[in-house]
Amino acid sequence: MKYEIINYDEKLPIKIFVAKLNNYPPHWHDEIEIVKVLEGKIKVSISESVCFLEKGEMAIIKHKEIHQIQSLENESLLQIIQINYKFMETHFPHLSRISFENNLLNISKDINLNVASNLKQLINEMINYLSVRNQGYEFHVISAIYKVFGSIISNVPYTISTEDELEKNNITFNRMKKIIEYIEQNYMNEININTLAEILHLNKYYIAHFFKKHTGLSLGQYITNLRMNKATELLIKNEDSITNIILSCGFKNIKYFYKVFREVYKCSPLEYKNNRQERSNKKVHESEVYQGYIYYTNKFQQILGKNEFVPQDPERSNKYISSEKEIRNIYVDFNDVKGKHNKYASLCVGGGRAGEVLRKDYDNQLDIISKECGFKYLKVHGIFHDELGVCSINSEGKLIYNWQYIDKVYDNILEKGMKPFVELSFMPLALASGDKTCFWWKANVTPPKDYNHWYHLVNSFVKHLEERYGRGEIITWYFEVWNEPNHGGFFSGDMQEYFKLYDYTAKAVKDVYSGYRVGGPASAGNCWIDEIIEHCSSTGTPLDFITTHHYGINGFYDEYGECTIYLDNKDTVVNGAKGVKERVMKSSMPNLEIHYTEWSSSCNPRDPIHDSYIEAPYILHSIKNFQGVVDSMSYWSFTDIFEEGGPPPTPFHGGFGLINTQSLKKAAYFAYKFIHELGEYELNNEDVASWVCKNENEVQALFWDLTIDKQGDVDNRKYFNKDMPPADISPVALEIKGIPKGWYQLELYRIGYEINDVYTEYIKMGSPDNLSCQQVEELCNKNSGKPFLVQEVNIDSNGKFAYHVDMRENDVCFIKLKKI
Incomplete structure (x- = not known):
């Protein structure tokens, strides 16, 4: 179990993304979480409370609730909504002390269908507003959050804990935290429950009972699961022998590991290590899950449809993507090489x-x-x-x-x-x-x-360079006069x-x-x-x-x-x-x-x-x-x-x-x-504002728009020294054919207004003459260059990859497709 840190990229108390997983081990976070099943079936466990969810059903999980999510099928696809409870507590002071009936709320079953339907509609509205980002979208998102909580508080039975009960809950939480942290730090060795008992000043038998009560797992089950996750991760990332990996993760009985592994993954560790495609259809590893549950998309577009930023509601999409706009097409062939880039x-x-x-x-x-x-x-x-x-x-x-x-x-x-x-x-x-x-x-x-004298200075300087660095080095330098x-x-x-x-x-x-x-x-x-x-x-x-x-x-x-x-x-x-x-x-x-x-x-x-x-x-x-x-x-x-x-x-x-x-x-x-990350070979491409390049197992597409408005007689220092929102322009349809069959990781990066646009963020911060450490950190985090979207793509035997990207004036998009 780990504490999950939720990073908010927007000035909004909400994060929405998609998760594809098999088993997400016990964990907690400070956010209130709503889980909706998009595909598959899952089991959600909080202590001794259990909820089973199918496609279309939702559950709500309080902040600091230790919970576990398990797929009951090969793999399930979830929509995750996480809301900063401190923001909501400003308006509802008792929120942190609320306990919903049975501790876990299955929204789809525990309230009437009309209320559940309304909640789903409100969540879809939040996603639409976050996707389209029309002017003032922040107010609509905040309004939808209030409506979600208003509907829940009005229709779901709950109790408010007393101060004594709250203190008792905090003691329980902190005790669980210490147990988990000890196991996390020592899983590779023999776990000594006597040492753990000394740390907590508790009876070792009570610890075993306490852990089972609040996780639904025995200590032995949890430790085995954790070790299995660590070993599975190393099978992918580490070139060490399978035996060394098993031993390094704390397993003493190699035969027992093979037995458990085959029961979970239906194959041997060696088959798992060698079969990347099979792995992609099995378990999502703990380390990947903690990096944003995988498939994390900053702009949430995969919930809504195939095309990036295209909401289902056509009335909302009119401003962002007009059917009258001519699509800009970039067509290339993976095997049609222009030459070295x-x-x-x-x-x-x-x-x-x-x-x-x-x-x-x-x-x-x-x-x-x-x-x-x-x-x-x-x-x-x-x-x-x-x-x-x-x-x-x-x-x-x-x-x-x-x-x-x-x-x-x-x-x-x-x-x-x-x-x-x-x-x-x-x-x-x-x-x-x-x-x-x-x-x-x-x-x-x-x-x-x-x-x-000048000649002697230059001549002596070059002689010194030759003596210090060698003629073979200096011959590669340039001397400009x-x-x-x-x-x-x-x-x-x-x-x-x-x-x-x-x-x-x-x-x-x-x-x-x-x-x-x-x-x-x-x-x-x-x-x-x-x-x-x-x-x-x-x-x-x-x-x-x-x-x-x-x-x-x-x-x-x-x-x-x-x-x-x-x-x-x-x-x-x-x-x-x-x-x-x-x-x-x-x-x-x-x-x-x-x-x-x-x-x-x-x-x-x-x-x-x-x-x-x-x-x-x-x-x-x-x-x-x-x-x-x-x-x-x-x-x-x-x-x-x-x-x-x-x-x-x-x-x-x-x-x-x-x-x-x-x-x-x-x-x-x-x-x-992005230029540096383009591959070794450039592909033939008729689009004048793009490169499409490749390496052996990767293809990259870098494309952009350059629109320079007429600035009249306004000096650059006045014209560019302001907030400059762009207009929407024609979307780009990228199509690459001839790509070798297999599973690929798609990464989309962007530059543009308010995206890796530190200057606009600085202007909106008030253009301070001096930045505090906190402001520097905020600007750095918002403009880190991290992927705008990461997901897996299956290229079938036709070898075709097609992707649609909406564009604004002066946008830059960089797509990597890496074989996995």
């Missing part, structure tokens, strides 16, 4: 300045994005900035180098399984020709006063001055080893591409790749974001990249790699579009259309731990990051996570 989008990501890599919170977030988003390279500013203490000149005019902090920066990156995309900038004060700086952290943007030298705020020289800087830098790198890769111009807005190619062609200066930057806005800005800007056409960055590709192909160096070492919807570090859920489909649309055009697109940046304009002023301030300073994941983060 291009993972260029995960090659590189940006991350502020080098000094920030040394921060613990930055390091933690870097670990997250490397694991969950799969980025291979990290590009940061300011590896030569004076905060790292890289370069100084002694009294004799000699250059002195200190690589200790740089080593820590690169060690941190490499420890994450990533590599540096090295931006060679900015100018150390000891070498600078002037005092012009940019950013809050004062990056010097002037050319060197002595180019030979400077940052946006065509932008007056980031380089005080002109184009010819930059070419001089590039020449000295490239030579310094190549003089260490000619195989090391160096490139540029790292320009803003796709500029100086033709010019640097022409320059390097004419001078013989090495140029291994092109780098540039582009953002999807119109308007003038400075490094602090002071400007008026507007989101441009959704293809602004895409069209810019295609233009660069065309120019390179027509140049004297047509095979150069093209790397966008910065890109995003906006170059303003205070633009709320970065926080908005709309950023997610914007990313996906762009990356889909960059495919085959560029070699990498480095999103700027992965974190809001970013201080170009100074320390972040509020938790959500329009920062560039995929993750904010409190490590809350924005909608944009999940776009990259």
